[in-house]
Amino acid sequence: MLTLLLSVGLANAQTTQPVKIGVLNDQSGIYADLAGPGSVVAAKLAVEDAGGEVLGRPIEIMVADHQGKPDIGANLARQWYDVDGVSAIVDLPVSSIALAVQQVAREKNKIVLFSSASSSDLLGKSCAPTSFQWTFNTASSARSTATAILKDGGDSWYFVAADYAFGHAMVRDSTEVITKSGGKVVGTAWHPLGTTDFASYLLQAQSSGANVVAFVSGGSDFINVVKQANEFGIADGGQKIVSMQTFLSDVHSIGLPIAKNLTLTSAFYHDLDDETKAWSKRFAAQMNGRMPTMAQAGVYSAVRHYIKGVAKAGSTDSAAVAAAMRGIPVEDMMTHGAKIRDDGWVMRDLYLFRVKTPEESKAPWDYYSFISKISAEDAAPPRLTSCTLGG
CATH class of the missing domain: 3.40.50.2300 (Response regulator)
Structure with a gap:
């Protein structure tokens, strides 16, 4: 008992x-x-x-x-x-x-x-x-952002990218989208994680002749490269600045005077x-x-x-x-x-936004202007394998 x-x-x-x-x-x-x-x-x-x-x-x-x-x-x-x-x-x-x-x-x-x-x-x-x-993920962001920029005439690209798994995957996935659509990638400058001085990378991008300079960095790296690109006058020189992965916190840290008109894709926005x-x-x-x-x-x-x-x-x-x-x-x-695919991808819609100018922003954190919704089917990365249990 x-x-x-x-x-x-x-x-x-x-x-x-x-x-x-x-x-x-x-x-x-x-x-x-x-x-x-x-x-x-x-x-x-x-x-x-x-x-x-x-x-x-x-x-x-x-x-x-x-x-x-x-x-x-x-x-x-x-x-x-x-x-x-x-x-x-x-x-x-x-x-x-x-x-x-x-x-x-x-x-x-x-x-x-x-x-x-x-x-x-x-x-x-x-x-x-x-x-x-x-x-x-990098493939969904590439399909969404790169496709939108290509339609807007951005057909030659130069990447300034982080030299680790995320950066290499994003450049690879974006290059595939760009070349399949008739565009070209003229070069990539790889920077280490935690870089504070982007001068040499930005000079390479500036002299590349590309009409799009795409940043593939995260966190403070992204914030620093955008601020320094503004100091170098890259956008003022006629090159379009694009971020392949941007978070609201990045825009907040950079500030609208510098981040304004940046095109980005996001899965969520607080004011949607x-x-x-x-x-x-x-x-x-x-x-x-x-x-x-x-x-x-x-x-x-x-x-x-x-x-x-x-x-x-x-x-x-x-x-x-x-x-x-x-x-x-x-x-x-x-x-x-x-739905969740067998490989673990959540079939979600994504949204294309433009960062507002200071004049357009009417309240704290009022940073994004909605452009369009990208359907889950159009945004989804290619199905590369099946990861179902027992499969």
């Missing part, structure tokens, strides 16, 4: 253990503004909207800083999955770190949800049946409709008035859908949850009825 009572007590204790979701990102470095603490707030809002629990178990959000290093990111993922009982990891800015964590998730058959990592290799050669690319406005207001209330980036909104969406997957599966077993997540449409303030 004693043994039976102890067994029942142990079972009850196990079933009331929290469901742990880990936000793994850059909390204090160059990607902290686009993800960082804001992604933690977004994840907690998703838990709040789920009622704080699933399957009768409380939901706990854990947080760690990968410090911009793939080995640290991979080791944190192993610790979380093996020791701390984390059942899903979300966010993962910096594609090289995301790829390292994806390898750990594949080995351990665990869920990972990429909102800030954009390399299309996460869907291709490195994909895993329990990983999902939630918000955007009533739903995005209402959610963003809740987010801003916990972030000293800062509005969310698309990466932070994507964390909310991913965590919210993961919790729905756990509820449908009746378990936190990764295979069962991954199948359940693919079986139900993604529905939230930024996503409406989106």
Whole structure:
């Protein structure tokens, strides 16, 4: 009888253990503004909207800083999955770190949800049946932004790009779109992560003869290159400045006098409709008035859908949850009825925006002017492989 009572007590204790979701990102470095603490707030809002629990178990959000290093990111993922009982990891800015964590998730058959990592290799050669690319990637951004610029007459391109996984994937994917459409890439200047002086790269772009200078950098790198491009007078000289991946936080840091008229693609904007406005207001209330980036909104969406997957599966077993997540449409303030492909891509609409001039902006964070919606089918990256369980 004693043994039976102890067994029942142990079972009850196990079933009331929290469901742990880990936000793994850059909390204090160059990607902290686009993800960082804001992604933690977004994840907690998703838990709040789920009622704080699933399957009768409380939901706990854990947080760690990968410090911009793939080995640290991979080791944190192993610790979380093996020791701390984390059942899903979300966010993962910096594609090289995301790829390292994806390898750990594949080995351990665990869920990972990429909102800030954009390399299309996460869907291709490195994909895993329990990983999902939630918000955007290099191929979707290339198809959306490059196509729009090409239609506007930008047929010769020069890239100033970050020399790591994200930069190489974006240049590769953009070059494919550009050349297939009859344009040409005349050159690329690769810069290391954390560069502060872009003079030599910008001089190469300026002398290239390209009518489009495209920046492929993130965080403070992007902010610095845009500011310095303005000092060099690149746009004043007739070359069109394009960003292949821009976050609202970047525009905020650069300022409208310099960022004005920049063309960009985003999966989310706080002022897009009533739903995005209402959610963003809740987010801003916990972030000293800062509005969310698309990466932070994507964390909310991913965590919210993961919790729905756990509820449908009746378990936190990764295979069962991954199948359940693919079986139900993604529905939230930024996503409406989106299906998840077998490779883990969320079939979401994207939006083309132009950064407003200072005169056009009427309120704090009123930065984007809507141009057009890009349908999920048109924005979706090519399907490179199948990562379904057992497939």
